[in-house]
Amino acid sequence: MQKAFQLFLFFVRTDLKNRSALAGILLFGLCSIYSAYLMNKSQVDGEYLVTFWILSILFAGFYTIQRDDHGSSKSSQLFLYTLVSPRLYIIIKSLYSGFFLALINLVQWVLMLFFFGQDWVQGQSPLLILTAVIAISLALGITLSFVHGISLKTQQPGGILAILGFATLIPILFASVLLMQSIVLQTQQNADWGWMLISMMIVLPFALSNVLYPYLWRD
Amino acid sequence: MIKSTVVKALQVMLFMMIAMPIMAQSNGLENTFFESGKIKVVMGVAVIIFVGIAIYLFRLDKKISKLEKEIHDEKN
Amino acid sequence: MKKNWWKILTVLMLTYVLIATFSVPLVPGGLGISIAELHRGKQTVEFVGYNTHFQEQAPNLQCFVAVGDQYLGVDEIQIKDNQHVQFEIQWPDTLPSSAIAFYVNDEVDGSIYVSTALINKEIAIISNAPLKGAIQPNVKTDEHQVWGFPFQPILFETIRNLMLHVPMWFTMFFLMGIGFVASIKAMRGNPTSDLVAVASVKVGLLFCILGLITGSLWARFTWLTWWTKDPQLNGALVVFIVYAAYILLRNSIDDEIKRARISAVFNIFAFVLMIVLLMVMPRIADNSLHPGKSGNPAFSKYDLDSSLRSVFYPAVIGWIMLGYWIYRLQLKFEKLNDKVNRR
Numbered sequence: 091m092q093k094a095f096q097l098f099l100f101f102v103r104t105d106l107k108n109r110s111a112l113a114g115i116l117l118f119g120l121c122s123i124y125s126a127y128l129m130n131k132s133q134v135d136g137e138y139l140v141t142f143w144i145l146s147i148l149f150a151g152f153y154t155i156q157r158d159d160h161g162s163s164k165s166s167q168l169f170l171y172t173l174v175s176p177r178l179y180i181i182i183k184s185l186y187s188g189f190f191l192a193l194i195n196l197v198q199w200v201l202m203l204f205f206f207g208q209d210w211v212q213g214q215s216p217l218l219i220l221t222a223v224i225a226i227s228l229a230l231g232i233t234l235s236f237v238h239g240i241s242l243k244t245q246q247p248g249g250i251l252a253i254l255g256f257a258t259l260i261p262i263l264f265a266s267v268l269l270m271q272s273i274v275l276q277t278q279q280n281a282d283w284g285w286m287l288i289s290m291m292i293v294l295p296f297a298l299s300n301v302l303y304p305y306l307w308r309d
Numbered sequence: 310m311i312k313s314t315v316v317k318a319l320q321v322m323l324f325m326m327i328a329m330p331i332m333a334q335s336n337g338l339e340n341t342f343f344e345s346g347k348i349k350v351v352m353g354v355a356v357i358i359f360v361g362i363a364i365y366l367f368r369l370d371k372k373i374s375k376l377e378k379e380i381h382d383e384k385n
Numbered sequence: 386m387k388k389n390w391w392k393i394l395t396v397l398m399l400t401y402v403l404i405a406t407f408s409v410p411l412v413p414g415g416l417g418i419s420i421a422e423l424h425r426g427k428q429t430v431e432f433v434g435y436n437t438h439f440q441e442q443a444p445n446l447q448c449f450v451a452v453g454d455q456y457l458g459v460d461e462i463q464i465k466d467n468q469h470v471q472f473e474i475q476w477p478d479t480l481p482s483s484a485i486a487f488y489v490n491d492e493v494d495g496s497i498y499v500s501t502a503l504i505n506k507e508i509a510i511i512s513n514a515p516l517k518g519a520i521q522p523n524v525k526t527d528e529h530q531v532w533g534f535p536f537q538p539i540l541f542e543t544i545r546n547l548m549l550h551v552p553m554w555f556t557m558f559f560l561m562g563i564g565f566v567a568s569i570k571a572m573r574g575n576p577t578s579d580l581v582a583v584a585s586v587k588v589g590l591l592f593c594i595l596g597l598i599t600g601s602l603w604a605r606f607t608w609l610t611w612w613t614k615d616p617q618l619n620g621a622l623v624v625f626i627v628y629a630a631y632i633l634l635r636n637s638i639d640d641e642i643k644r645a646r647i648s649a650v651f652n653i654f655a656f657v658l659m660i661v662l663l664m665v666m667p668r669i670a671d672n673s674l675h676p677g678k679s680g681n682p683a684f685s686k687y688d689l690d691s692s693l694r695s696v697f698y699p700a701v702i703g704w705i706m707l708g709y710w711i712y713r714l715q716l717k718f719e720k721l722n723d724k725v726n727r728r
Contacts, residue, residue: 236654243647244637254651257630260623261662290661298657302650305572346411346435346541350606354549354599355403361595362711369714376721383728 093174097182100173105190111157115150119198122146127205136210136275143202144266147195147230152255154191155234156248176307180235180299188231192224199223212276222273222288226266229291233258236299239306262291395710398703405696406548412529413437414536415499416468418487423476423505430459431471432489434497435536440467442491447522448472449490451498453482455516456524477517479509490522495529500538534692539607546603548696552704553596554621554663559705560589560712561628565656568649579645580723582652583635584715586628592708593625608674617675620662627655 105112126142170179199219203211211219237258241251269284419431432448439446443464450457459472470489486500534544564585571578600618605611612618634651638644667675 240634240647240651243643244634245639246637250634250637253630253633257623257627258654258658260626261658261666264619287666290665294657294661295654298654302572302653305646305650346416347606348542350543350603351407351545351549353602354546355407357599357602358549358553358595361591361598362707365591366711366714369711369718373714373718373721376718376725379725380721 094178094182097174097179098186101186115153115194116197118153119146119150119194120201123198123201123205137271139202139206139210140270140274141267143198144263144270146198148263150194151191151230151234154187154194155238176304177300180303184232184235184296184299187235188228191231192227195223195227211274218273222269225288225292229262229288232292232299233262233295236295236303239303243306265291391706392710395703395706398699399707402548402696402700402703406545409692410533411436411542412531412533412536413494413497415497418499418501421504423503423508425476425507428474428476429471430474430487431469432487432499434468434489437497438467438493439464439470442493445491447490449488449520449522450474451486451488452480452516453484455481455519456522457516457518458520476508479511479514481511481514481516483510493530496524496526532692535690543603543607547693548700550596550599550603552701553592553599555701556704556708557589557592557596560585560592560708561656561659564589564652568652571645571649579649580719581716582649584719585712586631588708588712588715590628597621597625613674615674617667620666624659624662627658631655
């Protein structure tokens with residue numbers, strides 16, 4: 091437990107040291123939402139906005155996951171080897187990136203509300219939306235961490251991350267659109283179905299990465 | 310070689326995507342598929358499967374014989 | 386010869402399956418009717434049958450119309466040929482239901498019917514009221530004296546695709562299963578298992594592509610669209626993309642031991658994703674068009690009757706064996722390729 095906390099602190103510290111990356115991600119969110127605002131000023135279509143938000147968090151996810159490169163260089167890998175076991179590393183890393191993403195996505199959500207007003211949001215409770223944002227971010231963070239771990243072992247990490255990420259994120263994006271549409275716009279009747287899908291997309295990659303990640307670690 | 314298989318597969322998919330709207334426009338061709346209890350759909354499906362498997366096997370056979378020749382030549 | 390018994394069996398089975406698929410007739414059924422709207426008073430209707438024997442059964446032929454669960458007689462039956470019969474209906478002023486089906490009844494074909502959604506602007510519907518001039522005909526659906534594949538509305542002859550399109554997916558599952566087991570072995574350090582995994586995934590991808598294309602063609606002429614939002618269909622496309630990514634991932638690592646381990650890890654992930662996408666999601670989704678999913682009638686019970694089963698099960702086994710055969714060839718290629726690259 092103490093090791094987990096130590097690792098968590100290590101992540102936070104590297105993030106704080108690397109403030110330009112953090113600012114880059116936030117600026118990216120601001121830029122994309124502001125450009126959408128400039129293009130779609132006259133009429134506000136909720137369905138498009140939700141889809142757009144999902145797309146912007148997808149890119150934010152890729153940015154976030156590529157920001158850190160623990161384990162890519164030999165020295166940092168050696169440092170992590172001495173600190174923790176691979177299983178603990180992937181657990182902490184996927185949870186940390188999930189909640190980090192949740193923070194970024196919430197900022198983007200607030201920016202959306204700021205630029206487009208609140209008229210298109212038909213959902214009742216902000217708490218429900220908050221939970222949905224955290225769930226979606228967790229699903230994205232867990233899967234992306236695992237896929238990032240795979241891609242770091244290849245010759246072209248960037249390209250492979252894009253290919254593997256594209257393939258494995260489609261179900262998550264589908265579930266996210268369904269969930270957000272059902273609770274924000276209430277166009278879909280089946281919010282339960284969206285919740286079930288997204289929780290499946292959290293539990294399954296989490297379990298799989300726990301089982302499989304130690305095999306990636308060996309070198 | 311492996312890459313070319315994937316590229317070929319993507320090419321086939323792309324061809325289907327381009328060809329489908331063209332086929333959809335020509336109503337005459339489409340109507341023949343609906344004739345006599347849609348039996349031509351079954352024939353089309355069978356042709357797609359056999360042509361697909363035949364092309365795959367043909368290419369595989371060519372690749373295997375090339376490699377076998379290579380190994381044989383090196384032994385002599 | 387003794388070693389290749391299963392190849393001979395494969396050829397025999399697939400020959401039987403193909404001959405049966407294309408030669409077994411459909412049982413008689415109603416293809417369509419000539420009207421699209423209901424009109425007050427007298428209306429002439431032409432009934433088109435499929436594989437029917439109207440001319441031969443002329444003395445026994447009866448025609449009637451079902452309105453809800455009551456029946457109405459018709460007049461002036463004119464048999465044109467074995468497939469076409471024309472009759473006149475005198476509609477009453479009110480009908481008890483808007484569910485209308487046209488029946489033709491004879492000894493050989495049994496009771497065959499066409500039920501279509503007719504546009505009705507002129508005749509009032511009073512629910513469950515007794516029908517004026519109702520008759521009590523002898524309805525015997527599915528009592529035809531002809532052996533063959535079942536006649537399904539909309540599907541018609543394309544029910545034969547059950548023996549072509551569906552086994553593609555069974556074969557893909559089988560091959561990806563081989564790849565999954567091989568990947569578990571490869572992850573534990575078995576050197577040849579990586580080649581087994583990649584060979585089976587490549588052949589599995591071939592069957593996946595064939596399944597997608599044939600499914601798209603079938604969908605065009607039954608669901609009237611090349612592509613829909615059906616979860617099974619889109620899940621299959623995602624599975625294709627995931628496994629294509631596996632091949633690309635494997636190509637991008639040069640070190641052999643590393644490649645075997647990392648691609649094995651991704652292959653296990655891909656297999657679990659496939660199970661979720663193709664076996665779990667379509668069953669709980671509520672908008673599937675595929676039979677057997679989300680409350681749609683499956684090809685089970687009486688749909689998959691003895692005639693279909695006697696061809697469908699050999700078809701599945703035969704196609705899986707053919708897939709295994711192609712996989713063996715692919716594995717031979719991978720091993721040769723490995724041998725050449727090692728030098």
